[in-house]
Amino acid sequence: MPELLCGDDPEPSDRFPAGPLFVPVRPGPAGCAARLFRTPLGERTAVGFTSPSRLAATLGPDQAWIRLAEPALRALTAPLGVTTVTVDPQLTAPAPASTPAPAPRRPVAPVAVSLRIA
Incomplete structure (x- = not known):
């Protein structure tokens, strides 16, 4: 079955919604705020993880999160x-190969140069 395009989105749409995600948050003045990140091309993106272990592996075990549907x-x-x-x-580059x-x-031994100015 071919994938359908969504509006102006140049990427094919997902066949299934991502479902409940673990979304990294930071404390804010009115509670929690979703953390936004940048793609490699600099575009802002929201980020969600399919499990707390994937979130912790990428952002660390102390990263706060909330559960939200996509x-x-x-x-x-x-x-x-x-x-x-x-x-x-x-979000991190893999370790480079050794x-x-x-x-x-x-x-290199220094070379003496003499200049004559007339």
Whole structure:
């Protein structure tokens, strides 16, 4: 079955809603506020995780969270101009592969240069 496009969204729509998500929050003056992040291209996005363990693996075990359905998260962030929800992101780059240390360079002897000005 082909996937359908949603409005102006250039990405194909999901076949199933993401369901209840674990959304990272921070304390605010009126309670909790959803944390917003940026995509690699700099666009603001709301973030949700499918399990508390995935949230803790990415943001740390002390990260506060609330449980929200994906449509509720979209409705919460839409007035802020955030239209993207990223589910289970990997917010850190993987560790680089080890590379061998470069070979030491031999010192180069200085060269004397004389200039004649006429």
